[in-house]
Amino acid sequence: xxxxxxxxxxxxxxxxxxxxxxxxxxxxxxxxxxxxxxxxxxxxxxxxxxxxxxxxxxxxxxxxxxxxxxxxxxxxxxxxxxxxxxxxxxxxxxxxxxxxxxxxxxxxxxxxxxxxxxxxxxxxxxxxxxxxxxxxxxxxxxxxxxxxxxxxxxxxxxxxxxxxxxxxxxxxxxxxxxxxxxxxxxxxxxxxxxxxxxxxxxxxxxxxxxxxxxxxxxxxxxxxxxxxxxxxxxxxxxxxxxxxxxxxxxxxxxxxxxxxxxxxxxxxxxxxxxxxxxxxxxxxxxxxxxxxxxxx
Amino acid sequence: xxxxxxxxxxxxxxxxxxxxxxxxxxxxxxxxxxxxxxxxxxxxxxxxxxxxxxxxxxxxxxxxxxxxxxxxxxxxxxxxxxxxxxxxxxxxxxxxxxxxxxxxxxxxxxxxxxxxxxxxxxxxxxxxxxxxxxxxxxxxxxxxxxxxxxxxxxxxxxxxxxxxxxxxxxxxxxxxxxxxxxxxxxxxxxxxxxxxxxxxxxxxxxxxxxxxxxxxxxxxxxxxxxxxxxxxxxxxxxxxxxxxxxxxxxxxxxxxxxxxxxxxxxxxxxxxxxxxxxxxxxxxxxxxxxxxxxxxxxxxxxxxxxxxxxxxxxxxxxxxxxxxxxxxxxxxxxxxxxxxxxxxxxxxxxxxxxxxxxxxxxxxxxxxxxxxxxxxxxxxxxxxxxxxxxxxxxxxxxxxxxxxxx
Numbered sequence: 223x224x225x226x227x228x229x230x231x232x233x234x235x236x237x238x239x240x241x242x243x244x245x246x247x248x249x250x251x252x253x254x255x256x257x258x259x260x261x262x263x264x265x266x267x268x269x270x271x272x273x274x275x276x277x278x279x280x281x282x283x284x285x286x287x288x289x290x291x292x293x294x295x296x297x298x299x300x301x302x303x304x305x306x307x308x309x310x311x312x313x314x315x316x317x318x319x320x321x322x323x324x325x326x327x328x329x330x331x332x333x334x335x336x337x338x339x340x341x342x343x344x345x346x347x348x349x350x351x352x353x354x355x356x357x358x359x360x361x362x363x364x365x366x367x368x369x370x371x372x373x374x375x376x377x378x379x380x381x382x383x384x385x386x387x388x389x390x391x392x393x394x395x396x397x398x399x400x401x402x403x404x405x406x407x408x409x410x411x412x413x414x415x416x417x418x419x420x421x422x423x424x425x426x427x428x429x430x431x432x433x434x435x436x437x438x439x440x441x442x443x444x445x446x447x448x449x450x451x452x453x454x455x456x457x458x459x460x461x462x463x464x465x466x467x468x469x470x471x472x473x474x475x476x477x478x479x480x481x482x483x484x485x486x487x488x489x490x491x492x493x494x495x496x497x498x499x500x501x502x503x504x505x506x507x508x509x510x511x512x513x514x515x516x517x518x
Numbered sequence: 519x520x521x522x523x524x525x526x527x528x529x530x531x532x533x534x535x536x537x538x539x540x541x542x543x544x545x546x547x548x549x550x551x552x553x554x555x556x557x558x559x560x561x562x563x564x565x566x567x568x569x570x571x572x573x574x575x576x577x578x579x580x581x582x583x584x585x586x587x588x589x590x591x592x593x594x595x596x597x598x599x600x601x602x603x604x605x606x607x608x609x610x611x612x613x614x615x616x617x618x619x620x621x622x623x624x625x626x627x628x629x630x631x632x633x634x635x636x637x638x639x640x641x642x643x644x645x646x647x648x649x650x651x652x653x654x655x656x657x658x659x660x661x662x663x664x665x666x667x668x669x670x671x672x673x674x675x676x677x678x679x680x681x682x683x684x685x686x687x688x689x690x691x692x693x694x695x696x697x698x699x700x701x702x703x704x705x706x707x708x709x710x711x712x713x714x715x716x717x718x719x720x721x722x723x724x725x726x727x728x729x730x731x732x733x734x735x736x737x738x739x740x741x742x743x744x745x746x747x748x749x750x751x752x753x754x755x756x757x758x759x760x761x762x763x764x765x766x767x768x769x770x771x772x773x774x775x776x777x778x779x780x781x782x783x784x785x786x787x788x789x790x791x792x793x794x795x796x797x798x799x800x801x802x803x804x805x806x807x808x809x810x811x812x813x814x815x816x817x818x819x820x821x822x823x824x825x826x827x828x829x830x831x832x833x834x835x836x837x838x839x840x841x842x843x844x845x846x847x848x849x850x851x852x853x854x855x856x857x858x859x860x861x862x863x864x865x866x867x868x869x870x871x872x873x874x875x876x877x878x879x880x881x882x883x884x885x886x887x888x889x890x891x892x893x894x895x896x897x898x899x900x901x902x903x904x905x906x907x908x909x910x911x912x913x914x915x916x917x918x919x920x921x922x923x924x
Contacts, residue, residue, distance in 0.1 A: 226746050229771055233738035340562050342759040344790040352769035352795065364770035437735035438766045439759045439791040441563050447733070482739025487728050488701075490739055 228361050230483040231476065236367035238475020239374035240433045244452025245459065245467035246378055247425035252462055253398035254418040257306055257319045261327030262452070263445030264334075265423050266430030269294045270440040271334055273431060274343045283348060291427045298423030301326060302416050327446075335442040342439035348431060352438075370432045375468070377428065381421075382464045394418065398462065454498045460511020469509055473497075552588055552862060554579075554855060555597030555618065556625035557611035557632070562602030563733075564757070566785060567628035570832055571650050571851025572598060575625060577822050578855035588863045595855075597621060601632055608632030609639070616643050622868040623647070623858040625851065626673075630654040630704045641668045645870045646877055648857055649673035650850035653681065653782075654703050658898045667898035670874050674853050674888055674900045676781045676804065676846060678708045684802045684906045685753060686715035688778060688924065692751040694724045696744030696775075698737070698764060699755035701729045708755040708780060724748075732760055737767045745773055753778040762791025769795055776800065784911070785843045786831055789918050796911045796918055804845035804887050805907035808922035819849050819886035835917060842909060842920050849886040857883060857891065 244266075248258045259265075269290040276286035305326045309318035350365040357363070385391035393414055397404045405411045433448055434440045451474055459470025474494050482490030507513045556575070559568030579593050587593055597618055599611035608627045615621055616639065624640060626633045626649035633652035640647045647670060649657055655678055658667045663679065689695050689712075697712060699705035709727050716723045726747035728740040741764070744752055752768075752775055754761045761783040768777065777799045779788070784801035792799075806816040820840045823833055832848050834841035860883060861876035862868060883891040891900040909920040 226742050229738060229742045229745075233736060237736050335561070340565055342563065342762075342787045342791060344762075344793065352766045355770075355772070362772045366770060433735055436766075437763045438793075439762055439787065441733075441759070443563060443733065448735070479739050483742055487730065487740045487743065491731065491734075 225361070226483065230479045232363065232367055234476035234479035235472050236371045236475070237433075237436070237479070238455070238472040239371045239468075240429050240436075240448065240471070241451045241455040241474050242378060242468045242471025243374045243425055243429040243432070244449060245456035245471050246381060246464060247422040247429070248452060248456045249462055249464065249467055250381075250418045250422040250425070251306075252456075253394055254401075254415045255302075255306060255310065257310070258323070258453070259301055259306075259326075259419070259422060259426075260320060260323040260449065261301060261305070261330060262422070262426045263447075263449035264327035264330035265294045265297060265426040266433070266445035266448060267440060267442060268297070268330055268334055268430075269427035270345060270430040270434035270444065271338050271343060271442075273348075273434075274345055274440065275338060277346055283346065287348065287431060290431070291424055294423045294427040295420050297330075298420040299416060301423065302419035306419070331442045338442070340442055342441040345434040345438055345440050348435055366435060370436065373428070373432060377425065378464060378468050385464065390414070390417075451494055454494045457498055457508055458501050460508030463508065463510045463512075466508055466510035473509075550620075551592045551594040551596070552622055552859075552868060553594050553596035553618075553620045554623045554625070554858060555595070555599075555615040555621040557599040557601045557608050557615065557627050557636070558625075559603040559628045559632075560598070560600035562600075562604075563759075564603040564628065566758075566787070566832070566847055567651055568600070568603070570847035571625065571628060571854070573823070573827065573832070574650075574819075574848040574851025574853075575855045577819070577826060578852045578859065580826075581822065582856075582859050588859060589866070593859060601627055603627075603629045603632060605631045605635035609635050612636040612639060616640070616645070621645065622862065622870070623873060625650060625854045625858075626652060626657070626671075628652070630657065630707075631702060633657050634703065637668065637671060641670060643870075644670055644874075646670045646672065646858065646861070646873045648854040648877075649675050650854045651675050651846060652704075653678045654707050655679050655899075656707075666896065670870065672857070672877055672893055672898045672900075674850055674857070674885065674891060676802075676906065677899050677901055678704070678711050680899075680901050680903055680906065681780060681802055682708065682711035682715045683903050684908065685712050685778065685780070686719050687903075688800065688802065688908045689716055689751060689753060690719045690723075692749075692776075693720070693722060694726075694748050694750050696747060696749035696752040697725060697727045697755065698740055698744065698752065699727070699729055700732050700757070700760060702732065704782070705729065705755045712753065712755070730756070730760065730764075732757070734760070735763060737764050738771065740764075741767055741771055741773055745771070749775060751776045751778060753780075754783050755780050757782050758785035758787035758789075759791055761788045765792040765795045765799070778802075781843070781846050784909070784920070785847065786841070789911075794913065797913050799911045800923070801909050801911075801920075802906050803842045803909055803920075805905060805922065806845045806849070806887050806889065807840050807842045808907050808909060808920060813884075813889045815884040815886045815889065816845070816849070819852055820844070823848060836919075839919065842907075845887040853885040853887050853891070856885070 272290035273286045276289045305322040309322045354365040455470035455474045459466025481493045597615045601608035624647040628651045630652040699709040779801040781803040861873045865872040865876040878895045880893045885891045907922045908924040
């Protein structure tokens with residue numbers, strides 16, 4: 223295979239799998255509350271920065287990762303309780319949560335800048351270094367790219383299995399269809415909503431760690447662009463669809479890299495938003511999503 | 519006891535009134551501080567530059583006040599505002615600074631974007647301003663280097679034109695060169711100038727030029743395009759954190775060609791972000807802190823900085839060998855203030871026209887970043903090619919050091 227094409231494809235699916243992970247995180251809260259946490263980017267940033275901080279304090283890398291994830295999981299509870307729930311109650315279903323989640327993200331950036339500084343911090347190699355690779359069919363495959371891809375896809379598949387094969391997963395699915403009926407049926411709707419925000423924040427934390435490892439640095443503004451691409455991936459694949467998020471993420475990553483490589487690097491990021499506009503115009507429900515049906 | 523007659527009293531009163539009219543002016547002149555101001559990226563992701571020049575400027579002010587000030591008047595940094603390298607904020611800040619009529623001299627912000635945003639209003643105002651860090655040539659020469667400079671705008675920064683000439687000399691040994699530049703004014707202008715200089719030096723030079731957005735997390739597309747073009751060396755025109763992303767990306771893609779960087783690229787974020795991968799990277803930067811022995815003004819500044827701040831993030835861990843980037847990130851602020859102070863002292867006045875005239879007459883001023891600074895009415899950029907050095911990054915023990923190669 224052509225080295226040029228292969229390098230672009232490998233980087234594209236690796237970066238795209240991170241977009242997919244973010245898209246799944248957005249989907250989780252969309253299922254339960256029809257809202258998206260636009261503070262996801264700041265959660266990614268905070269988790270990565272906490273890992274750097276805890277590791278610098280002498281904690282083993284695995285413990286630093288667990289510590290970072292625990293903090294963002296707790297912040298998931300905070301997001302649901304203080305930015306989503308009041309906004310939904312007060313505004314009767316309007317879009318107040320967009321501002322409140324964005325505001326939460328900005329506050330988190332400020333807090334991180336205050337306590338960790340606004341300079342880029344070096345992110346340690348968690349699993350492999352940039353120099354670790356395997357050779358397959360004569361091609362140089364970076365293990366960092368492969369581990370990002372493998373972890374992201376595994377998490378997405380596990381989540382899909384959870385939703386399809388477990389009672390709790392079915393309850394999430396039921397709430398996504400009709401939360402009021404789910405409540406009447408005796409399902410712990412509030413708990414499941416809270417759980418969806420915790421899981422969404424955990425996915426953001428994992429995505430933050432994986433993408434920080436690719437770049438090698440993290441600063442308070444880290445994550446904002448990535449959430450935009452995750453959002454594009456979610457819309458492209460179909461809002462609310464897990465496989466759609468995977469397909470959308472990989473498509474955004476691949477197409478961006480191929481356009482950047484073969485046409486122009488200046489168009490690499492713009493193409494993602496062109497895809498978003500085209501999808502909203504031609505197929506608003508996305509590649510694998512179903513059209514939204516409202517009850518009369 | 520002598521008695522004072524009515525006429526004598528009247529004469530005394532007149533004399534007293536006359537002296538009273540002038541005495542407060544003298545008193546004001548001797549007592550009032552001489553005020554300078556600037557806006558810079560004091561916080562935010564690029565604060566290594568803004569906070570750096572603030573520290574340099576503070577050291578200059580402390581030094582002159584300790585020596586008795588300017589003709590007995592103390593010096594003060596009266597307006598120091600934060601723009602986070604955002605041009606809009608720089609404009610708001612500079613408006614506030616210019617509205618303070620007591621400010622007699624200015625230092626330009628970090629970075630070309632904010633500096634280009636404020637330079638027209640400062641030119642219209644007429645008060646002198648010296649640029650410590652921004653590299654775009656049009657800051658000083660808006661109509662081209664062969665046309666007159668802005669009358670009140672001076673620069674000691676690494677000008678893109680001079681840096682391009684030095685880089686072209688370093689890269690002239692390669693026939694095919696890749697250039698990756700950030701998509702800002704600094705990156706775009708820098709790439710154009712290096713291309714022109716390289717093609718002037720080598721008519722058979724082949725260049726592949728790619729751009730990236732600041733803070734991009736993956737540069738695979740740019741790098742494989744450079745690789746496909748058969749580049750024998752890669753030059754990055756950008757800042758440290760992005761250069762670290764590029765170096766890591768090169769490693770993942772198994773691209774093993776020599777990497778060159780500009781002065782902005784080989785700063786602390788690059789060393790921290792790329793780790794051991796920085797070894798072998800070559801870069802152009804001020805020669806001031808790389809030469810041994812350092813010239814006296816550079817050594818004096820290094821000693822002053824270390825005495826005040828220790829071996830910190832800007833200075834580096836080795837007391838005997840400060841980071842070469844200390845020149846551009848900190849010492850340039852020190853030199854700017856010292857040049858303004860020297861001009862006010864020689865002018866014997868704080869009137870803008872007098873200070874500008876004195877700056878135009880600056881000859882062989884001993885700076886920390888540039889050993890000998892000279893301005894003339896036509897020449898407002900002090901840096902010359904010989905003030906720059908080409909460095910190679912090496913590992914000594916667990917420390918990264920930059921060795922001056924040329």
